[in-house]
Amino acid sequence: xxxxxxxxxxxxxxxxxxxxxxxxxxxxxxxxxxxxxxxxxxxxxxxxxxxxxxxxxxxxxxxxxxxxxxxxxxxxxxxxxxxxxxxxxxxxxxxxxxxxxxxxxxxxxxxxxxxxxxxxxxxxxxxxxxxxxxxxxxxxxxxxxxxxxxxxxxxxxxxxxxxxxxxxxxxxxxxxxxxxxxxxxxxxxxxxxxxxxxxxxxxxxxxxxxxxxxxxxxxxxxxxxxxxxxxxxxxxxxxxxxxxxxxxxxxxxxxxxxxxxxxxxxxxxxxxxxxxxxxxxxxxxxxxxxxxxxxxxxxxxxxxxxxxxxxxxxxxxxxxxxxxx
Amino acid sequence: xxxxxxxxxxxxxxxxxxxxxxxxxxxxxxxxxxxxxxxxxxxxxxxxxxxxxxxxxxxxxxxxxxxxxxxxxxxxxxxxxxxxxxxxxxxxxxxxxxxxxxxxxxxxxxxxxxxxxxxxxxxxxxxxxxxxxxxxxxxxxxxxxxxxxxxxxxxxxxxxxxxxxxxxxxxxxxxxxxxxxxxxxxxxxxxxxxxxxxxxxxxxxxxxxxxxxxxxxxxxxxxxxxxxxxxxxxxxxxxxxxxxxxxxxxxxxxxxxxxxxxxxxxxxxxxxxxxxxxxxxxxxxxxxxxxxxxxxxxxxxxxxxxxxxxxxxxxxxxxxxxx
Numbered sequence: 001x002x003x004x005x006x007x008x009x010x011x012x013x014x015x016x017x018x019x020x021x022x023x024x025x026x027x028x029x030x031x032x033x034x035x036x037x038x039x040x041x042x043x044x045x046x047x048x049x050x051x052x053x054x055x056x057x058x059x060x061x062x063x064x065x066x067x068x069x070x071x072x073x074x075x076x077x078x079x080x081x082x083x084x085x086x087x088x089x090x091x092x093x094x095x096x097x098x099x100x101x102x103x104x105x106x107x108x109x110x111x112x113x114x115x116x117x118x119x120x121x122x123x124x125x126x127x128x129x130x131x132x133x134x135x136x137x138x139x140x141x142x143x144x145x146x147x148x149x150x151x152x153x154x155x156x157x158x159x160x161x162x163x164x165x166x167x168x169x170x171x172x173x174x175x176x177x178x179x180x181x182x183x184x185x186x187x188x189x190x191x192x193x194x195x196x197x198x199x200x201x202x203x204x205x206x207x208x209x210x211x212x213x214x215x216x217x218x219x220x221x222x223x224x225x226x227x228x229x230x231x232x233x234x235x236x237x238x239x240x241x242x243x244x245x246x247x248x249x250x251x252x253x254x255x256x257x258x259x260x261x262x263x264x265x266x267x268x269x270x271x272x273x274x275x276x277x278x279x280x281x282x283x284x285x286x287x288x289x290x291x292x293x294x295x296x297x298x299x300x301x302x303x304x305x306x307x308x309x310x311x312x313x314x315x316x317x318x319x320x321x322x323x324x325x
Numbered sequence: 326x327x328x329x330x331x332x333x334x335x336x337x338x339x340x341x342x343x344x345x346x347x348x349x350x351x352x353x354x355x356x357x358x359x360x361x362x363x364x365x366x367x368x369x370x371x372x373x374x375x376x377x378x379x380x381x382x383x384x385x386x387x388x389x390x391x392x393x394x395x396x397x398x399x400x401x402x403x404x405x406x407x408x409x410x411x412x413x414x415x416x417x418x419x420x421x422x423x424x425x426x427x428x429x430x431x432x433x434x435x436x437x438x439x440x441x442x443x444x445x446x447x448x449x450x451x452x453x454x455x456x457x458x459x460x461x462x463x464x465x466x467x468x469x470x471x472x473x474x475x476x477x478x479x480x481x482x483x484x485x486x487x488x489x490x491x492x493x494x495x496x497x498x499x500x501x502x503x504x505x506x507x508x509x510x511x512x513x514x515x516x517x518x519x520x521x522x523x524x525x526x527x528x529x530x531x532x533x534x535x536x537x538x539x540x541x542x543x544x545x546x547x548x549x550x551x552x553x554x555x556x557x558x559x560x561x562x563x564x565x566x567x568x569x570x571x572x573x574x575x576x577x578x579x580x581x582x583x584x585x586x587x588x589x590x591x592x593x594x595x596x597x598x599x600x601x602x603x604x605x606x607x608x609x610x611x612x613x614x615x616x617x618x619x620x621x622x623x624x625x626x627x628x629x630x631x632x633x634x635x636x637x638x639x640x641x642x643x644x645x646x647x648x
Contacts, residue, residue: 025457051457056484057480057483057484057487059480059483059484061443061446061476061477061480062446062449062477062480062481062483062484064446065443065444065445065446065447065448065449065450065477065480065481066446066447066449066450066453066484067450068446068447068450069446069447069448069449069450069451069452069453069454069464070450070451070453070454070457071450072385072435072447072450072451072454073385073450073451073454073455073458074454074458075450075453075454075457075458077450092440092443093443093446093447093477096438096440096443097438097440097443097447101436102639102640102641102642103421103639103640104418104421104422104426104436105418105421105422105426105428105436106418106419106421106422106635106638106639107638107639108418108428108429108430109428109430109435109436110642112642141640141646142640142641144641164642165642165643166641166642166643166644193644240641240644
């Protein structure tokens with residue numbers, strides 16, 4: 001065990017798989033000698049060389065296309081798209097190529113790529129460096145979406161994603177990059193499609209992921225003093241998500257909040273909320289509420305951004321409204 | 326480079342496989358036996374024959390949407406391609422891919438991407454994979470002129486040249502992206518000029534001259550296999566098929582390409598003029614191929630519909646999707 005940041009945990013995961021499997025290689029903008037915009041690939045260029053830690057031009061579609069093609073001939077590429085906002089430039093390669101290939105060729109090809117990308121807001125990054133993009137990808141069959149909330153999960157989920165045979169969109173929330181936690185230095189995996197109970201409680205379930213898990217935990221801590229017992233479920237894999245764990249929790253507590261940093265309309269929050277209503281309606285003591293971003297782009301100035309993005313206080317309010325229903 | 330008489334006859338046969346396949350397919354499409362959309366390679370036979378003859382099974386190729394014949398020439402049994410186009414269980418992708426997605430990795434067919442031009446980016450990865458694995462195989466990508474307007478087209482050329490990837494760009498310039506003339510929507514109507522800007526060998530060849538098309542492709546493949554990086558071949562040709570609503574090109578243009586500069590006619594003239602074979606022999610090849618293609622069509626028509634469990638199969642590797 002070693003106390004390290006999420007950046008260090010991700011770096012350690014990449015180091016382990018690069019050392020272990022020659023088929024693994026990284027590609028992306030400034031990931032080589034610079035070590036990435038956030039330092040996730042730092043030191044790997046010197047250790048593994050320019051072939052396996054490959055700097056690219058600003059050609060996102062080619063980055064993902066290259067990853068998909070290399071995966072078709074047996075490689076295990078880990079492309080990085082510097083900011084999740086830039087995924088729009090390679091959306092077609094992800095949605096129409098990586099995610100559909102196994103299906104449309106009826107299993108003759110697979111596309112085991114892991115697209116790492118920095119997501120999320122809260123730091124004054126502005127409209128094109130702050131978005132939570134899971135809603136863009138949530139209804140893409142064949143795609144896996146992963147979003148860790150702790151350094152431990154980040155390392156274990158990244159290794160599990162690289163070892164998995166499906167295309168994975170791996171969301172790294174920028175606000176969590178410097179978060180520290182205990183991480184084993186040896187290799188381990190955290191299973192995909194498996195949520196975790198981040199905090200046990202009995203009155204209400206908050207389903208969250210990434211930064212919102214921490215906002216939910218903070219809300220739960222404050223509400224505990226007021227006598228409300230909040231259970232926090234951290235999805236970890238956003239697609240396909242762990243219905244069993246979520247539904248079990250909601251069946252137990254009878255109340256649910258879905259917290260998601262992306263805009264509310266048509267997003268992950270809507271999907272989880274609808275599934276809860278469909279599957280465990282009889283257990284519900286109150287309607288399922290969503291705590292999401294407002295339906296706007298993300299403004300630059302921090303006071304404005306704070307209005308748009310959901311936080312601990314929004315979750316607390318939603319919990320109180322639901323408890324009072 | 327010399328092209329021997331045997332090779333000429335083989336190319337002639339290959340071209341007729343495409344002509345016959347597409348003609349039969351068009352007939353069945355009009356009868357309602359082929360679902361979806363149909364884009365044929367009629368008129369572009371010399372290009373596809375040239376590509377097929379220069380690749381090997383360990384290479385990879387990405388066909389475009391007019392490459393049914395190429396898929397067969399690559400080595401997949403004709404009936405399995407035909408059945409796929411008919412949406413049958415016996416098709417090469419069990420009926421899930423159809424005309425636009427008939428892949429067969431056993432012969433190096435990596436499948437079309439019907440967002441045409443997107444495979445320009447994918448091919449980079451195959452080439453890079455081969456390079457990293459120390460293989461001397463190449464990745465060929467067949468793209469039309471219309472895709473040269475796409476960003477991935479240019480991203481691909483730039484990276485292939487930068488990384489010296491074993492990529493063969495086969496640019497089939499048939500003059501139109503659906504109804505829009507190349508020169509109307511691009512800075513040049515000679516697309517090899519784009520590739521030249523990316524510092525790779527690039528040539529333009531008469532895509533209806535089967536010997537010229539073959540020789541240009543052969544030279545490109547030799548250069549790539551020798552480790553010289555990517556190579557771009559632009560084949561000037563013309564497609565017979567009009568647009569969905571009918572014909573939009575001038576009678577004079579049609580006459581030129583379908584009569585005067587028609588690839589199979591040109592091949593026959595050359596083969597007979599050089600005394601390699603007479604008309605009777607060439608007709609014999611046609612008859613033999615036609616009968617084979619009819620067997621593929623019969624096979625497709627008599628094949629069962631797709632297994633319905635396939636509708637939800639292979640969405641994820643190793644994970645089931647609920648029906």
